[in-house]
Amino acid sequence: MNQLTSKLYRIVVPKFIRKRILAKQLPVAILDYYDGRNEPPSVEIQQALNFLKKNPLAIFPYDFQNEYHAEDIEVFDDREKGMRYVLQDGKRLYFKKRWGKRKIRDLYNLLKKEQDIRSPHRYLTQEFRFEEGEVLVDVGAAEGNLALSVVEKASELILFEANKDWIAPLEATFEPWKDKVKIVQKFVSDVTNDTNTTLDDYLSLDDSSVFLKIDVEGAESRLLEGAKRILSAHSPLKVAVCTYHKQNDEKEFTKLLSTYGFRSSHSDGYMLFYFDKKIKAPYFRRGLIRAVKMNENKKSNQ
The missing domain is CATH 3.40.50.150 (Vaccinia Virus protein VP39)
Structure with missing residues (x-):
């Protein structure tokens, strides 16, 4: 896809559809790329490839990320400040004003994955x-x-x-x-x-x-x-x-x-x-x- 075609694609195709297409096409492209190589992948990459074969596209392509669930996160209201927060090690971690509980749960769930001891981040x-x-x-x-x-x-x-x-x-x-x-x-x-x-x-x-x-x-x-x-x-x-x-x-x-x-x-x-x-x-x-x-x-x- 050349630059002009790519630009038109982003204009014509809605973002949520582009995400769905990417979620299907990218894992296939990755698996095909590594299947076509003469040398075997490293253990870490092979683990990531095994994850992609069984799971949806994920920024942390390892099994540990499936241990985290956004719905388990409790979000609290601070009406005085007009913001919501979660408790991190007993301390309040606040989020942007107007952010709803679902958005906060999703972001904090990602942060918890990100700082898992097994995470590459x-x-x-x-x-x-x-x-x-x-x-x-x-x-x-x-x-x-x-x-x-x-x-x-x-x-x-x-x-x-x-x-x-x-x-x-x-x-x-x-x-x-x-x-x-x-x-x-x-x-x-x-x-x-x-x-x-x-x-x-x-x-x-x-x-x-x-x-x-x-x-x-x-x-x-x-x-x-x-x-x-x-x-x-x-x-x-x-x-x-x-x-x-x-x-x-x-x-x-x-x-x-x-x-x-x-x-x-x-x-x-x-x-x-x-x-x-x-x-x-x-x-x-x-x-x-x-x-x-x-x-x-x-x-x-x-």
Whole structure:
């Protein structure tokens, strides 16, 4: 399908029908692609292929995701704030105004899958932890589920979220910790202007240990370009950066971070990011990279 035909297809065919067509055609294309290869797939990819043979199209193509059910999630009303929330580890996590309970259940169910210990999108592991007293810089905070999970450990939290509709929910969620939480309504990129900032221009960090989480819907490479000072000069520094938005991000970001002295590893398993209209073989992508750079004194003491 050429560019013109593709554009006409999106105009003429309603979105809900396009989704149904994709849900049927993409698994067939993926299975045909791997059946036609001379070399056998890895164990992780074979598990994903086995999942596709038996289940509907899913962004996390592994059996664990079937353990989660949106209808099991309880949503509460805060009439005073005019928002709804769920309880995450006993703490209130608020969602956008006007969002109904069904939409909240569906999103939070996806978030729970996303942060399952078996998920390719899981930020934290037993080895890659958020430690007591660290500073969290959360770029692309959205509803703030990661920040809320570490808020009591953190010495400071800086949450970047450009979508204005998430600001009020974030303020409500982190109201009990407002003295150590800063919410910044800007895009984080490789330029600084009225609506954008670079990390290098915005952050003035001391010798604190920093945990940097990056999930910015495909703009990760521009953000990293605008963070050269932080990446090269600051330590100790941990970086969890999403790599599923574009096919080559995992390789490119791993190479880039290595030039700054980071030790990197990818998450286990693969994601099937079928929301990318440019998705093509080999289809599966790693969810994120976890990278660590320690200061020299800490290295010498190990």
